Amino acid sequence: MAREVATTSPIPRLTTRRLVPVSASASVTTQACHGAHPTDGLGHHRRSITPENHLRFPIVNPGEGEGGLPDDVVAISVATYSDDPGAFAAYGLNGVAGPFVKFAELLSPAATVLDAGCGPGRDLARLANLGHRGVGVDLNVDFVRRARREAPTIHGDLRALPLMPGYFDAVWASASLIHLPSDDAGVALSELARVAKIGAPLGISVRTGGITGWADDMPLGRRWFYNWVSDEFTTLIENAGLSVEEVSDDGLWIDVVARR
Ligand SMILES: C[S@@+](CC[C@H](N)C(=O)[O-])C[C@H]1O[C@@H](n2cnc3c(N)ncnc32)[C@H](O)[C@@H]1O
Numbered sequence: 001m002a003r004e005v006a007t008t009s010p011i012p013r014l015t016t017r018r019l020v021p022v023s024a025s026a027s028v029t030t031q032a033c034h035g036a037h038p039t040d041g042l043g044h045h046r047r048s049i050t051p052e053n054h055l056r057f058p059i060v061n062p063g064e065g066e067g068g069l070p071d072d073v074v075a076i077s078v079a080t081y082s083d084d085p086g087a088f089a090a091y092g093l094n095g096v097a098g099p100f101v102k103f104a105e106l107l108s109p110a111a112t113v114l115d116a117g118c119g120p121g122r123d124l125a126r127l128a129n130l131g132h133r134g135v136g137v138d139l140n141v142d143f144v145r146r147a148r149r150e151a152p153t154i155h156g157d158l159r160a161l162p163l164m165p166g167y168f169d170a171v172w173a174s175a176s177l178i179h180l181p182s183d184d185a186g187v188a189l190s191e192l193a194r195v196a197k198i199g200a201p202l203g204i205s206v207r208t209g210g211i212t213g214w215a216d217d218m219p220l221g222r223r224w225f226y227n228w229v230s231d232e233f234t235t236l237i238e239n240a241g242l243s244v245e246e247v248s249d250d251g252l253w254i255d256v257v258a259r260r
Contacts, residue, residue, distance in 0.1 A: 117176020
């Protein structure tokens with residue numbers, strides 16, 4: 001796909017929550033959390049979800065029941081993909097090929113790779129074709145259902161991954177931090193670092209050259225975007241405990257290769 005650029009929109013007043021980063025020392029544990037549904041992944045609870053057992057945890061639509069997703073820019077943007085999940089799958093089918101090839105060259109054979117914000121699963125299929133064991137995670141329930149056709153996929157939030165520390169040989173986060181305000185992106189990057197093995201490569205891309213705000217004129221519906229500049233983004237990555245190895249910025253997308 002041609003990757004997306006938002007053009008005009010007012011800068012909104014943010015209504016973000018402060019999320020507590022998950023302790024790196026915690027193995028996957030289960031704690032009771034009143035009101036939270038099993039898969040909302042919002043960090044005030046932990047779940048015993050692994051790629052092996054993830055199907056035992058039901059997918060619950062955001063907003064259902066007590067403890068559903070808060071009404072913020074991230075939740076609204078993620079929900080927009082459900083207007084027509086098939087349209088996004090078709091739109092993105094051939095996307096991100098170059099950065100993916102570069103990332104794939106860094107993988108050891110038969111690597112266990114987290115596709116963080118996997119969408120409908122395009123890159124999970126690519127990983128499987130290369131003999132890797134992809135595991136998806138996404139906050140959009142319709143995308144989780146689609147991605148499960150390709151690989152084990154968990155319904156969860158990048159800001160509080162319901163996954164154990166040091167599990168993954170590599171982490172791929174293609175255009176998945178784009179709806180997160182910068183503080184939340186920092187939390188998500190810490191989470192990606194937490195679940196990666198020491199030495200694991202990470203491929204991460206975000207948008208640049210657009211606007212921070214609601215993009216009402218995008219082909220796939222109303223979503224909120226954060227517009228990054230390279231230095232700000234690489235500093236955030238380093239602050240999350242990762243080493244930046246390579247940065248490419250084409251004025252539309254910033255693609256980073258980092259290392260845990
Ligand atoms: C532009 S799509 C990119 C999908 C796919 N990675 C690709 O490259 O085509 C953004 C994806 O990130 C997911 N996402 C956004 N914020 C998220 C969050 N906080 N936790 C989990 N997934 C999130 C969305 O649901 C959506 O699937």
